[in-house]
Amino acid sequence: MSEISRNSVGIVSAQTAHFDAPLTLKNGEILPQFDLVYETYGELNASKSNAVLICHALSGNHHVAGKYAETDKNAGWWDNLIGPNKPLDTNKFFVIGVNNLAGCHGSSGPSSIRPKSKKTYGSSFPIVTVEDWVNSQARLLDHLGIETLAAVIGGSLGGMQALQWTIAYPDRIKHALVIASAPNLTAQNMAFNEVARQAIITDPEFYDGDYYAHNTVPRRGLRIARMLGHITYLSDDAMGEKFGRKLKDKIKYSFDVEFEMESYLRYQGDKFAGEFDANTYLRMTRALDYYDPALEHGGDLSKALKKVKAEFLVVSFTSDWRFSPDRSREIVKALLDNELTVSYAEVTALHGHDAFLMPDAHYHAILRAYLQKVEV
Amino acid sequence: MENNVNITNKENKFRQDFAIIAGWVGFGSKVLDLGCGDGELLTYLRNSLEIKGYGVEKDDANWLTCLQNGTNVIQMDLEDGLSGFEDQSFDTVILSQTLQAMHNTEEIVQEMLRVGREVIVTFPNFGYWRNRIQIASGGHMPVSKDLPYQWYDTPNVHLCTINDFDEFCNNYKITVIERKVITDGIEVSFMPNLLGNLAMYRLKTGQ
Numbered sequence: 001m002s003e004i005s006r007n008s009v010g011i012v013s014a015q016t017a018h019f020d021a022p023l024t025l026k027n028g029e030i031l032p033q034f035d036l037v038y039e040t041y042g043e044l045n046a047s048k049s050n051a052v053l054i055c056h057a058l059s060g061n062h063h064v065a066g067k068y069a070e071t072d073k074n075a076g077w078w079d080n081l082i083g084p085n086k087p088l089d090t091n092k093f094f095v096i097g098v099n100n101l102a103g104c105h106g107s108s109g110p111s112s113i114r115p116k117s118k119k120t121y122g123s124s125f126p127i128v129t130v131e132d133w134v135n136s137q138a139r140l141l142d143h144l145g146i147e148t149l150a151a152v153i154g155g156s157l158g159g160m161q162a163l164q165w166t167i168a169y170p171d172r173i174k175h176a177l178v179i180a181s182a183p184n185l186t187a188q189n190m191a192f193n194e195v196a197r198q199a200i201i202t203d204p205e206f207y208d209g210d211y212y213a214h215n216t217v218p219r220r221g222l223r224i225a226r227m228l229g230h231i232t233y234l235s236d237d238a239m240g241e242k243f244g245r246k247l248k249d250k251i252k253y254s255f256d257v258e259f260e261m262e263s264y265l266r267y268q269g270d271k272f273a274g275e276f277d278a279n280t281y282l283r284m285t286r287a288l289d290y291y292d293p294a295l296e297h298g299g300d301l302s303k304a305l306k307k308v309k310a311e312f313l314v315v316s317f318t319s320d321w322r323f324s325p326d327r328s329r330e331i332v333k334a335l336l337d338n339e340l341t342v343s344y345a346e347v348t349a350l351h352g353h354d355a356f357l358m359p360d361a362h363y364h365a366i367l368r369a370y371l372q373k374v375e376v
Numbered sequence: 377m378e379n380n381v382n383i384t385n386k387e388n389k390f391r392q393d394f395a396i397i398a399g400w401v402g403f404g405s406k407v408l409d410l411g412c413g414d415g416e417l418l419t420y421l422r423n424s425l426e427i428k429g430y431g432v433e434k435d436d437a438n439w440l441t442c443l444q445n446g447t448n449v450i451q452m453d454l455e456d457g458l459s460g461f462e463d464q465s466f467d468t469v470i471l472s473q474t475l476q477a478m479h480n481t482e483e484i485v486q487e488m489l490r491v492g493r494e495v496i497v498t499f500p501n502f503g504y505w506r507n508r509i510q511i512a513s514g515g516h517m518p519v520s521k522d523l524p525y526q527w528y529d530t531p532n533v534h535l536c537t538i539n540d541f542d543e544f545c546n547n548y549k550i551t552v553i554e555r556k557v558i559t560d561g562i563e564v565s566f567m568p569n570l571l572g573n574l575a576m577y578r579l580k581t582g583q
Contacts, residue, residue, distance in 0.1 A: 073415070249549055328454075328475045329460050331462060331463075332450060333460045336430070336450075336460070336461065336462075336465070337462055337465070339406065339428065341448055342430075342448060342450075343442075343448050343449050343450070344449075344450045344451055344452075345439060345443075345451050346452065348436070362436055362440070365440055366440060366443065369440060369444045370443060372444075373443075373444075373446060
């Protein structure tokens, strides 16, 4: 058995939880019923005190670790973190991955079928928020009989959910690991989201979000949205190191793929457009835009965190310009203002925002050290 | 004093400077240790005085050791100031044997006084007679247990004497609540600027 498979959670399978009690959303709409698809790794202990929730970012889902079959090319999206003896050790913790509402991997979303009409939700699926996600995740915990999470962990948009958990359910969270995140998006960050959405919405195949009925998808728009995203997830230096000005062949004086960087972006765009739902992408970016817990407190994040009880680990990456260290420091300051227990690491990394998913030795040592201290 | 087993560090070695700092920090108070290293002082204060402590440390390895010790630690560069900390939000802010390595010496002391109701600063006294002898007799920059660097690789860019620091406090209208000077763990009261090698100041704003 290889080193990798020894540390893997192995073959996993997803489960679906169905909820019949209506969920009132932040925008005032009510979801009368919904499904959440999730995976778990490790064993829930007798006192149910060892549960850790992983919140996913823009394009993530519930498949966080392991494989569905030995022949799967890729493992879950945070497999390098989770498994026996890995930093998030499944010998100790019961780890839950969940696909958020409005997702496109099995939880109720625009591409899923309405229970009554048997038609896709399409454009009628509500605009959900980080707050709604956290409330729905709390329902999942209820369903699993888990009152308190040992920890909630998230990067980027997932970090916003982790932060929101500590605000909305202060008594249900012991530790929050908020990684490469922010207490809200800057105008520049939202601007990237707007360009991505415009690419999708102006695609002739979008049909106001009801493209399912036309048996098509706004592939071109989604592809461009993803290409844009990938540029912002990497640092200039990382792109320089990865591609530089390398050519595929020699200069042809054409608009074909000539530079390696173009090849990468097109590959990522095509891959994503083939597997992700455009309506989900629109909603995920809007959830990012809207999240701003300080808004109801006159812009004062410290006031927004008044009722928080959790202990925090906040991590940022030096070359992350989409969720810069400055934004993480704002969270840290608000936690300090409330005399909460917090440690903050600013990891020296080349890879920009993408660094939070990479198995950098120091970064993983930080998560390992912190999680070893978490009592279950 | 050396038989006092309660005031020992992890190597079970008595640290007189820690004991003096503990005497200046209130039980259960909120303490910020700037340049906290591996968190040894905060761990000591937590165990002896049940303080709520936070460290600030730039170095990755030290930062990680702090986390492993259970010390809350914020990774940042002190040279950037303390803008992440509110005015008067700590009972005591400590800068232990780091002042001499700071570029913005004046700014960091002012920032400490802004953030802390009281401030503790300790530094190696450059006026210590052994340092003077090395310069006077050998004509070389001093190299010793407390100043273990050569002139060309030292992080200590702002070495000063006790007289210099007294003058600094006077110029900036900083109140010296208490000052202690020690050599090899023993307090020095006679001619401290000559006979003391570690200067320890307890400060607050105003005169």
